[in-house]
Amino acid sequence: MSRQPIIFCDFDGTITMSDNIITIMKKFAPPEWEELKDLILSQRISIREGVGKMFSLLPKDLKDDIKEYAIRQAEFRPGFEEFVAFTKEQNIKLLVVSGGIDFFVYRLLVPFDIERHDIYCNGSDFTGERIRITWPHPCDRYCDNDCGCCKPSILRNYDPKQYDRIVIGDSITDLQAAKIADKVISRGFLTEKCRELDLDYRAFETFYDVIGILKQRQEELV
Template identity: 65%
Template sequence: MRKPVIFCDFDGTITNSDNIISIMKQFAPPEWESIKDDVLAQRCSVQEGVGAMFSLLPSSLKEEITSFILRTARIRDGFREFVAFTKDRGIPLYVTSGGIDFFVYPLLEGFVEKESIFCNGSDFTGETIRITWPHSCDEHCQNGCGCCKPSLLRKLAAQDATKIVIGDSITDLAAARLADHVIARDFLLEKCKELRLSHTPFTTFFDVIAFFEQMEVKS
């Protein structure tokens, strides 16, 4: 078997729920919902949508939002064991997240090294929260991804690696199309079925460990 390299989503994948949606439900005015619907229906890009949603929130809420997420977010069962499994096997694991640095980094502290985490940035110096895009699309992508998972996949995976994408949502779909295999739940699982992408469903990261153990047996 060619050496696997893993690209794992964060919101709704490593965490049990989508933290951006949780933040919007708790702090944003009602118009965030129509922006979310436009993103899901692909009427606007993820970058446009996420930027617009956070621009509804005053920068003064930074501490309140951060403490809310750290208090309420839950890491999916088996993730700590999964990280240990990848380290033990020498399998590269990258977290590629459409989430924002001010909550992604603290939630992953003690799980994954910062240099293996790729997410969007934030600027609280203005009146409202401005999202920054340190990992935006390369010349091969015009999707306005925000944190461009296909671009990161091209940049970080060797040509001969088996590229595995783990995810749950619309933000994982473009990378899933480039992957050799997708480990999916929720929206992404339905899309994998619809598009006939090679995939395995999962509920917890113990399921993901079991998938890789099966790969080892087959090889």
């Protein structure tokens, strides 16, 4: 029996054209955020630690401005609407697995009719003096990377004997999941890492490319 395809798709910089966290930091955060970003990318601090510290630089008084700006500036990668339709037509399970934050991830995905339980992201708490990020999807016992939203832990919920596990992403937050995926569809930083680690990947720029790659994979697995 052939395995059922399942897609784990990143949000920031993948579904959207830019990384929404970085965009928010550039607009609202003091200069210290850039050092934290560099520490995350160089893997000198964990994603959870770095993202948490970046948002702690922002006072809660900016909440409404940040939320409005995050929604207003976001631009979707071409072909995403068609990609979502394709997965539904082909009965391919689509999970959005994001290191992004609930206040923009959920709102931006509303037009695409993706079930809320199929969207994984980090949470937010605006009750203190500073913005606090919460972590509803922590690392399981097999992961010690302190991911924040732990994509490999979510991936491991799906048996590789039953599922063909496909990761779509672009950044450091996708790397650990890419290492255990059956197939990676990548761009940017993740493509460089896939090449470096000799992972099975195909590069993309738009979701029209992704649809083509998925059609080819369906033919290969027949």
